Amino acid sequence: MNQPFKQEKEITYFMCDRTNRLTLSMLVNILMDISEKHSAYLGTGEEVVKGMGYNWIILHYEFQIEKIPKVNERVEIETIATEYNKLFTYRDFIVRDKDNNDIIKVKTTFALMDLEKRKMARLPEEIIAPYQATFSKRIRRNTKPQPVDNERASQKVYSVRYFDIDSNNHVNNSQYINWLLDSMDGTFLATHTVKHGIITFDKEVNEEDTVTSSSSRRVANNSITDHQITVDGTIHATASFHWYTA
């Protein structure tokens, strides 16, 4: 039986922004932490996967946020590997507040990177079997972010920093989120919260890269913003966020 895996987590001040709300990049860090703990519990942790010549990469996030936790809140995080096909595996997360309300739901798509070939690998049975997820031939069509409106976009340029690189030797996912959001106006960020978000990761960012982050608000609905990360004009990540005033 495909069992969910749970852990409690305390939201500390260093996970929060100036408004004392959990940041999206720290939310992702916490989710990846529990995902790795789930794998380790099943005997297929990072060391095992690396030993076989692979590491997991994330291709897609979809966030549905009813309420973002604040500093000092304790939350419960549940994760379940729901389904897989020959190339992708799908993992869901639910964050619950202390009254057991589901406050955040996140859907993710993972793939396996062959460390030597630097490209995606077919999922080997030994790695995927322990999750007891459902096999389905069907490859999901994840919702894609809309393109940035370059005419109206605000833009910032970033050099990759030493501490942006994680033990997989590329820029940590959560850092992309900081870049994606930081290109926006600070007053907007301080007065709005993400209600729904989609992020796709198309290419890795390397240590020597200079990254351009662009974002624009939609004309038709200015509570939605579209985002992209480019390196030398090539898109490495895209996102769309739906915001509410808070």
Next chain:
Amino acid sequence: MNQPFKQEKEITYFMCDRTNRLTLSMLVNILMDISEKHSAYLGTGEEVVKGMGYNWIILHYEFQIEKIPKVNERVEIETIATEYNKLFTYRDFIVRDKDNNDIIKVKTTFALMDLEKRKMARLPEEIIAPYQATFSKRIRRNTKPQPVDNERASQKVYSVRYFDIDSNNHVNNSQYINWLLDSMDGTFLATHTVKHGIITFDKEVNEEDTVTSSSSRRVANNSITDHQITVDGTIHATASFHWYTA
């Protein structure tokens, strides 16, 4: 009786660098977290202090690091408010590994900022009494970092980012540490660990500031590096670190 305050902490992957060792900036985040919990336990947490028109600022850190924790380690952190005078209070931290060895010792100097006047305040009895620290007229002479050797320095420039600012509306301490270290050569950072470090905070960095971080290795002893953060030529923070190969 002046009681120490303790908490266990798990070192998660997002607190670590590419070598899976706890970063200095995350160490500081963890220490500040337990310091705030200690204050909250005594009834003088951030909300109370802010309600009186103040917030705590850090002026000085001194780190003595025997062994830096690695990912998935559980550590115990103990803190004690040791001594105070009319302007400063001194707080020590000890980090212990699972075998109860002291692996990190940190000495810190705190002062109270008057939020309206934006300058240091005399420590009011209501705020300082609950810690039951020893009053001593003597103001400590903290060891100062040596100046950067500008002839040999490497330098990087940073814009303050939205998420660098914390709920006190200035750049979080831990972000200074990222800037201080990121100006160094990546190969050096990946192969060395801090054994001893001193950091002084002289001025706040504000949201619109552009920061220059410079660092140099000493001629007489190239396992020691000196660092500074400047804004428009004015020093805002300095540091000296003693490294070992690891």
